[in-house]
Amino acid sequence: MTSFLTLLRKEILRFWKVGFQTVAAPVLTAMLYLLIFSHVLEDHVRVYDTLPYASFLVPGLVMMSVLQNAFANSSSSLIQAKVMGSIVFILLPPISPFSLFSAYILSSTVRGFAVGVGVLAVTMFFTPLGFTHPAWILVFILLGGAMMGALGILAGLWADKFDQLAAFQNFIIMPLTFLSGVFYSIHSLPAFWQGVSHYNPVFYMIDGFRYGFFGVSDVSPWQSLAVVSVCFLFVAAFALSLLKRGYKLRA
Numbered sequence: 001m002t003s004f005l006t007l008l009r010k011e012i013l014r015f016w017k018v019g020f021q022t023v024a025a026p027v028l029t030a031m032l033y034l035l036i037f038s039h040v041l042e043d044h045v046r047v048y049d050t051l052p053y054a055s056f057l058v059p060g061l062v063m064m065s066v067l068q069n070a071f072a073n074s075s076s077s078l079i080q081a082k083v084m085g086s087i088v089f090i091l092l093p094p095i096s097p098f099s100l101f102s103a104y105i106l107s108s109t110v111r112g113f114a115v116g117v118g119v120l121a122v123t124m125f126f127t128p129l130g131f132t133h134p135a136w137i138l139v140f141i142l143l144g145g146a147m148m149g150a151l152g153i154l155a156g157l158w159a160d161k162f163d164q165l166a167a168f169q170n171f172i173i174m175p176l177t178f179l180s181g182v183f184y185s186i187h188s189l190p191a192f193w194q195g196v197s198h199y200n201p202v203f204y205m206i207d208g209f210r211y212g213f214f215g216v217s218d219v220s221p222w223q224s225l226a227v228v229s230v231c232f233l234f235v236a237a238f239a240l241s242l243l244k245r246g247y248k249l250r251a
Contacts (some may be wrong), residue, residue: 001091002102002232004095004099004102007090007099007100007103008102008103008106008192008209010190011023011077011103011104011107012110013071014077014112015107017109017191017194018080022069022071022072022073022111022115023069023111023114023115023118024118026065026068026069026115026118026119027059027065027115027118027119027122028202028220029065030061030062030064030119030122031119031122031126032064032122032195033057033061033125034054034057034058034061034070034123034126034186035110035135035238037053037057038057038126038127039056040055041051046184047184047185048214048216049068050068051053051067051214051216052127052128054126054127055127055128055214056185056210056214057127057182057183058123058124058127058129058181058209058213059119059206059209059210059212059213059214060181060183060206060223061119061182062116062120062123062141062179063116063125063140063182063206063210064178064180064182064206064226065112065115065116065119066112066113066115066116066141066144066145066148067112067144067145067148067173067177067205068148068173068174068177069112069115070108070109070111070112070144070145070146070148070149071108071148071149071151071152071155071169072091072111072152072169073104073107073108073111073112073149073152074104074107074108074149074150074152074153074156075152075155075156075159075165075169076105076152076156076165077107078104078152078153078156078157079156079161079162079165082156082160082249083161083162083180084172087249090171091246091249091250096241097240097243100205100243101150101236101239101240101243104149105146105149105153105236106149107136108145108149108152109142109145109146109149109211111210112141112144112145112148112149113141113145116145121183122200126155128216129213130213130215131212131213132211132212132213132214132251133190133211133212133213133215133221134211134212136208136209136211136212137209137212137213138212138224139208139210139212139246140205140208140209140225140228141209143205143225143228143229143232144205144209144228146236147201147205147228147231147232147235147236148173150232150235150236150239151173151213151235151239153239153242153243154235154238154239154242155168155169155245155248155249157206157239157242157243157249158248160248162235167190169225176200176201176202177202179185179197179200180197180200180202180203180205180206181197181203181206181207181218182206185217185218186192186203186218198219201228201231203218203229204219204223204228205228207219207221207223207224208224208225210219210227211224214246
């Protein structure tokens with residue numbers, strides 16, 4: 001456990017020492033999204049009967065911030081270590097692939113959780129929120145952060161340079177998060193795009209997370225939990241298998 005705890009502490013300190021950039025900046029970005037979108041669309045968009053649009057928007061912004069930052073944590077850590085050559089200091093100690101995987105996942109989840117709490121704390125001053133099912137809130141924020149942390153491991157292992165990682169984030173992560181119901185209910189979409197949205201796993205993370213606040217959602221929270229759990233297990237198993245093989249880590 002010593003090597004695992006050391007690596008976990010190192011990964012948490014890595015983002016916490018630059019918390020103004022890794023935590024405060026995403027909170028500010030989410031607040032700007034809320035102010036702009038709620039101001040423009042508040043009188044034009046209604047979701048879930050009488051729920052104000054700004055209140056509907058906040059859980060989506062919180063979860064989007066959690067997912068993007070959890071992904072950024074593990075992916076940036078691996079690509080930096082590979083490019084700078086410091087990956088050798090992780091490979092030489094007697095640390096198992098599972099401990100390596102767990103440390104990256106937990107540190108990514110901690111960063112995502114910290115950003116999510118920060119976004120929630122700030123946005124609560126602008127619009128009322130309910131906490132109808134707090135257990136669902138906690139489950140989805142942790143499971144979503146863990147899944148994106150695992151996906152970040154895959155991206156960090158695959159990428160050989162920073163622009164490849166940026167392409168992964170811009171062409172995969174950003175579309176998945178922005179087209180997942182953060183800013184709208186999928187019931188406002190045409191039937192075809194509603195069907196497409198059901199193939200986006202991030203939609204289930206945000207929809208289940210939003211259910212924890214208001215007790216209403218586009219699909220059953222149990223369905224969302226099942227989809228997210230299966231996706232996490234698949235991505236985690238794939239990432240762990242690559243770590244065991246030393247994919248793009250050993251010459």
